[in-house]
Amino acid sequence: MTETIAFSGSILCDAALQLGEGPAYDPATGTVWWHNIKGKELHALHLESGEKQVHAMPFLSSVVAVIDPQRQLIVSDDGLFTRDTKSGALTQFGSLEDKPGNRSNDGRVHASGNLWIGTMGRSAEKNAGAIYHVAGSTVTKLYDGISIPNSICFSPDGKTAYFVDSMVNHIMRVDLDPATGLPVGDATLFSDQSGKGGDVDGSVCDADGLLWNARWGQGAVDVYRPDGTHLKRYAVPAVQSSCPAFIGAKADRLMVTSAWADMDDAARAADPHAGKTFDLGITVNGRFEPAFRL
Numbered sequence: 001m002t003e004t005i006a007f008s009g010s011i012l013c014d015a016a017l018q019l020g021e022g023p024a025y026d027p028a029t030g031t032v033w034w035h036n037i038k039g040k041e042l043h044a045l046h047l048e049s050g051e052k053q054v055h056a057m058p059f060l061s062s063v064v065a066v067i068d069p070q071r072q073l074i075v076s077d078d079g080l081f082t083r084d085t086k087s088g089a090l091t092q093f094g095s096l097e098d099k100p101g102n103r104s105n106d107g108r109v110h111a112s113g114n115l116w117i118g119t120m121g122r123s124a125e126k127n128a129g130a131i132y133h134v135a136g137s138t139v140t141k142l143y144d145g146i147s148i149p150n151s152i153c154f155s156p157d158g159k160t161a162y163f164v165d166s167m168v169n170h171i172m173r174v175d176l177d178p179a180t181g182l183p184v185g186d187a188t189l190f191s192d193q194s195g196k197g198g199d200v201d202g203s204v205c206d207a208d209g210l211l212w213n214a215r216w217g218q219g220a221v222d223v224y225r226p227d228g229t230h231l232k233r234y235a236v237p238a239v240q241s242s243c244p245a246f247i248g249a250k251a252d253r254l255m256v257t258s259a260w261a262d263m264d265d266a267a268r269a270a271d272p273h274a275g276k277t278f279d280l281g282i283t284v285n286g287r288f289e290p291a292f293r294l
Contacts, residue, residue: 002230002232002233003233004220004233004234004235005232005235007278007280007281008280008281009278009282012045012255012278012279013043013276014276015043015276015277017036017258017259017277018037018260018275019036019038019039019259019261020034020243020276020277021034021035021037021242021257022035022037022061022107022202022243022257023244023247024064024066024245025247025248025251025255026066027251027288028069030046030047030048031044032045033064034245034257035057035062037103040057040061041054041055042064043277045277047247047248057074057076058078060103061075061076062104062106062107063115065109065291065292066289067294068291070084070086071085073109073115073294074090075096076104077102077122078095079092079096080096080134080137082294094134094136094139096117096119097130099119099128102120102129103119103120104117104118104119105117105119105150106151106152107152108152108204109289109290109291109292110161110290111178111181111290112135112180112293113292113293114135114182115134115135115292116133116134116142116181117134118130118149119131120146120147120148124147126147130142130143130149133181133182135180135293142182143163143187147165147168150163150166150201150202151164151166151200151203151213153203153204154205155205156207156209156287157178158176158178158181159175159178160226161176161181161183162203162211163187166201166216168194169192169195170191170193171190171192171193171200171213173187173189173190173228174187189228190224191224197217198215198218199215199217200213201214201215201243202214203243204244204245204246206246206284206286208285210224210231211226212284213244214236214242215241217240219237219238220241221233221241234280234282237273238273238275238278239271240263240274241256241258242256242257243257244280246286246288246289247279247286251284251286251287252285252286253280253282253286254279254280254286255277255278255279255280258274258276259274259275
């Protein structure tokens with residue numbers, strides 16, 4: 001394994017979340033959004049002013065994305081919703097599946113404006129979840145029997161998708177139709193991370209095609225070349241690092257969420273920054289997330 005590069009960043013938000021996940025940046029407003037899934041909260045931080053807001057949610061939400069200046073996409077265990085950014089009003093426009101024990105987890109919008117989203121059992125039951133493609137309100141199941149769907153991201157040209165079942169830790173890649181974000185072939189192994197410690201969690205793909213992955217249980221962000229070669233590892237000051245996102249006016253900063261879920265008192269005492277949100281403190285060649293096409 002490549003030598004770990006020491007953390008040189010800062011705490012972006014010191015709120016300790018049970019399950020910080022699903023960060024996204026809105027360049028139009030300069031606001032970072034992310035979820036406390038198990039705490040049923042949507043967090044918002046305006047980067048320039050430092051103004052922070054926490055919005056209570058009526059469900060377990062895990063994905064937020066821009067639709068237009070007035071609306072966001074919210075994905076939850078209750079389905080697909082639009083959220084009015086001023087009033088917070090939620091309007092349901094679709095559902096994902098009929099398994100009441102499941103919730104949404106990792107997801108990301110493709111350059112086509114369509115969404116990939118994973119679902120899982122609330123207690124991570126084996127093979128209980130799936131990965132779906134969402135085009136407007138049309139939902140298509142892509143992969144079934146997924147235990148913990150994560151690492152969903154796309155190459156900058158929209159021709160490749162990556163994903164993982166964190167219970168297996170095989171990062172997969174699949175060729176896509178760049179116009180729709182639908183697979184055009186079978187998924188193949190990108191990187192075998194089984195037996196190497198921790199879990200492959202959320203990922204983003206930068207403008208150079210590098211995959212940046214948060215390694216749950218390792219307190220790290222790993223960087224992979226498009227050929228699957230492990231390039232770098234950056235330390236994160238929380239063991240359960242969960243998901244990265246490109247932030248800032250030039251998308252040249254990297255934030256990382258984390259979690260204290262499933263930690264006992266001793267584990268939390270040994271990991272005092274668990275659940276906080278970080279700026280990795282490095283310059284990256286990131287890119288802004290596409291808007292969801294409703």
